[in-house]
Each structure stands twice: as structure tokens, then as C-alpha cells.
Amino acid sequence: MAEFRIETERLILRDWQEDDWEPFFAGTNTPEGMRWLGGVMDSAKIAWQRARLESYARDNGHTFWVLQRKADDRVIGMCGLKRANQAGGPQGDFEIGWRLVRDAWGQGFAKEAAVASLDQAFTRFGAPHVLALTVPGNSASWGLMERLGMRRRTDLDFASKDFDPVGGRIIVYSLDRREWAKRA
Numbered sequence: 001m002a003e004f005r006i007e008t009e010r011l012i013l014r015d016w017q018e019d020d021w022e023p024f025f026a027g028t029n030t031p032e033g034m035r036w037l038g039g040v041m042d043s044a045k046i047a048w049q050r051a052r053l054e055s056y057a058r059d060n061g062h063t064f065w066v067l068q069r070k071a072d073d074r075v076i077g078m079c080g081l082k083r084a085n086q087a088g089g090p091q092g093d094f095e096i097g098w099r100l101v102r103d104a105w106g107q108g109f110a111k112e113a114a115v116a117s118l119d120q121a122f123t124r125f126g127a128p129h130v131l132a133l134t135v136p137g138n139s140a141s142w143g144l145m146e147r148l149g150m151r152r153r154t155d156l157d158f159a160s161k162d163f164d165p166v167g168g169r170i171i172v173y174s175l176d177r178r179e180w181a182k183r184a
């Protein structure tokens with residue numbers, strides 16, 4: 001499958017290379033970074049997550065791509081597209097996701113990468129709509145969904161203790177191709 005690589009003003013979104021994984025996990029697998037994602041992962045969970053991201057790229061031609069900052073070439077996180085596959089939730093729909101190293105938050109990098117990913121979803125991969133999933137406490141994540149113009153879909157919410165053992169609920173946002181075209 002052709003290698004994926006696109007550029008935004010400040011970022012490169014591309015397929016993962018061997019040297020990306022260590023700085024990515026070192027920068028994001030922290031109590032704060034993983035607060036709403038099930039907590040800090042052990043080495044077995046890290047290996048499982050890497051294998052999943054690699055399998056998405058292999059099977060679908062898209063994944064949560066690595067984000068490289070142009071200003072200093074640093075790996076500052078990931079953002080991109082998978083197919084929804086969480087147990088109990090929607091299955092197979094395009095799903096956007098993001099995770100950045102802490103010192104890159106609050107500078108618009110996640111939104112910049114997300115806009116590019118949504119554009120790829122609709123123009124390159126033919127997505128009819130794109131979902132985004134999070135937990136009610138993750139206001140940084142659902143705040144970004146709202147800033148992207150995604151619509152809350154309470155009808156798609158589902159019960160899951162994967163990421164939020166206390167509340168046990170996943171909330172869903174969605175954006176369809178027509179809404180995106182109107183906005184662009």
C-alpha cells in the first residue's frame with residue numbers, strides 16, 4: 001500500500017517508522033496523558049497498541065498517523081483515522097482520534113491535525129461520515145470535537161468500562177460529508 005504522508009502548516013502526518021514509537025510512548029504514556037484512556041500502559045499493552053495501529057494502516061490504508069512537528073522534527077503525538085471497533089459501540093465507521101505529548105497541548109496542533117485528517121477522510125478515503133468517541137470527563141477531547149463542528153450523537157453513546165471505570169459510558173460525536181463540505 002502506498003505510503004501515507006501529508007503536510008499541514010506546522011505538521012507532517014505520516015506512517016509510523018521504527019524510531020517514532022519510543023518518543024511517542026515516552027511523551028504520551030503518562031498519568032496525565034492517559035488519564036481518560038485507561039491509565040498508564042505497561043509494556044505488554046504498549047506492544048498491543050502499536051500492533052493495532054500498524055494493523056490499521058496495513059488493513060485499511062489509514063491509521064492514527066504519527067505527528068511530526070516541522071519546526072524541530074519532533075514526534076509530538078498522533079492523530080488520524082481508524083474504523084470504529086470498540087466493544088459495545090458502533091462498528092466499522094470511520095473514527096477520528098488524537099493524542100499529543102503534554103507540552104504540545106494548547107497550541108492548536110491537535111485541531112490542525114484533525115482538520116487535515118477529516119479532509120483526508122472525506123476527499124481521499126470516501127468516508128460518508130466520521131465519528132469521534134470519548135468519555136464525559138475528557139473535556140479537552142470533546143471540546144476539540146465541538147471546535148471541529150462535530151455534532152453530539154447521544155443516540156450512539158454506549159456503556160463501556162474500558163476508559164471510564166467509574167461512569168462506564170462512552171460519548172459519541174459525528175460529522176458527515178455534507179456538513180464538512182459546507183464548512184470548508
Ligand SMILES: CC(C)(COP(=O)(O)OP(=O)(O)OC[C@H]1O[C@@H](n2cnc3c(N)ncnc32)[C@H](O)[C@@H]1OP(=O)(O)O)[C@@H](O)C(=O)NCCC(=O)NCCS
Binds near residue numbers: 032106133135141144
Ligand atoms: C485531546 C487533546 C489532543 C487536545 O489537545 P489541545 O491542544 O487542547 O487541542 P487543540 O489543538 O484544539 O488546541 C486548542 C487550544 O490551543 C489554543 N491555541 C494556541 N495557539 C493556537 C493556534 N495557533 N491555533 C489554534 N489554537 C491555538 C487554543 O486557544 C486552545 O486553547 P484553550 O483550550 O485554552 O482555549 C490533548 O488534550 C491530549 O492529547 N489529551 C490526552 C490524550 C487524549 O485524551 N486523547 C483523546 C482520547 S478520546
